[in-house]
Amino acid sequence: MVVLEPFQVEVWMDRYENTPGVINISETCSASISIDELVSLSASPKDQSTASIPIDKSTVLGYGPIKGSQMLKERISAVYQMHAQASSSPPLPPDNILVTQGAISANFLVLYTLLGHGDHVVCVHPTYAQLYAVPQSLGAYVSLWKLKKEKGFIPDVAELESLMIIINNPNNPSGAAIPESVLKSIVDFARSRDIIVFCDEVYWPLFHSLTPGIETPASILTYGYDKVISTGSMSKTYALAGLRLGWVACRDPAIVSAIASARDYTTISVSQLDDQVARYALSEPVLPNLLKRNLDMARTNLEVLDQFVQKHAHVCSWVRPNAGTTAFVQFLGKDGEPVKDDEFCVDVLNRCKAMMVPGGLCFGLDDFPGYVRIGYVCHTQQLKEGLEALSGYLVQRFESKD
Ligand SMILES: Cc1ncc(COP(=O)(O)O)c(C=O)c1O
Structure with a gap:
């Protein structure tokens, strides 16, 4: 057991x-x-006049597209491009995104697919306990990467050595954002040793109180390393936890495909109604x-x-x-x-x-x-x-x- x-x-x-x-x-x-309230936030006069969400009532409620609708995946891909102006990172292909029932399923799938007995994982601590408890249950050796109050809850890259690095940015519970320079060092370290970086980004891009003059950091997916996995969700940043909709995104097609295979055993697809509401929330007139x-x-x-x-x-x-x-x-x-x-x-x-x-x-x-x-x-x-x-x-x- x-x-x-x-x-x-x-x-x-x-x-x-x-x-x-x-x-x-x-x-x-x-x-x-x-x-x-979501409809009232839309900048589209059409939505305001109908005062209702444009759910396509003719949608047949079969399973629908297994990995999430094309339009939703395109909009999630566009979300990842936000704040990436400074990087030369190309847009993430929508096929590199797997839609899941919340980030909790996305996180579970990443860990379940990629970790096994004896693997070594370094996970920031404190964080959402799923991120270190599931690897432990799979027999992985988990080192906790202690975040310290004296260092503003920012991880110290000098303390790093592992096979998979798990971070959560912005962090729950401290609410600290990892500075771009530190994120870059983590990614460079991982790249030099061929280590996977898994970043739970369910609170990204909710950077509300950065020091004036500091730009909102781009997603870690835009740092130019393919073995970076990001999970996201409609729950926290987008205030729509009731949709139970999240995702896994990664530039490495082999990683996406491995996670998709594991996902087939647990998910099939997400609700077609949730997919439509998420698409609407991430659409151009509503998202900003x-x-x-x-x-x-x-x-x-x-x-x-x-x-x-x-x-x-x-x-x-x-x-x-x-x-x-x-x-x-x-x-x-x-x-x-x-x-x-x-x-x-x-x-x-x-x-x-x-x-x-x-x-x-x-x-x-x-x-x-x-x-x-x-x-x-x-x-x-x-x-x-x-x-x-x-x-x-x-x-x-x-x-x-x-
Ligand atoms: C860091 C983190 N990841 C994932 C989740 C799960 O979120 P979701 O509602 O998308 O499943 C939470 C919920 O608190 C969280 O804090």
């Missing part, structure tokens, strides 16, 4: 997110969007406005969270995120010691209904004492309510004199 540790972050969300009255400030998706909505929301909300962290600076600290949807915040108790993260999160939830994710429990117990993940790209009002409740808790429990 395959041995897999419980996926703690999913267990936690499932256990607590339906608590009556919960104020959820733990969600990693940009505030999810309805079909009505959808991205703008989520980038604006992230910037506004990060300011709100920043004010909260500053106000409670003696009991909480962080590396201010510059991308993605999550922040990793360390909380200290009354005694000045890091809180016990899971007990703290349950106590906060019980007393004031604000829901967060315990970092130690969900991302690795020893390295991150007192760390909690906050998902802040929810509706601004919800974030404000959650932080206000948390603020009251901190004042009462940790900051009062008695």
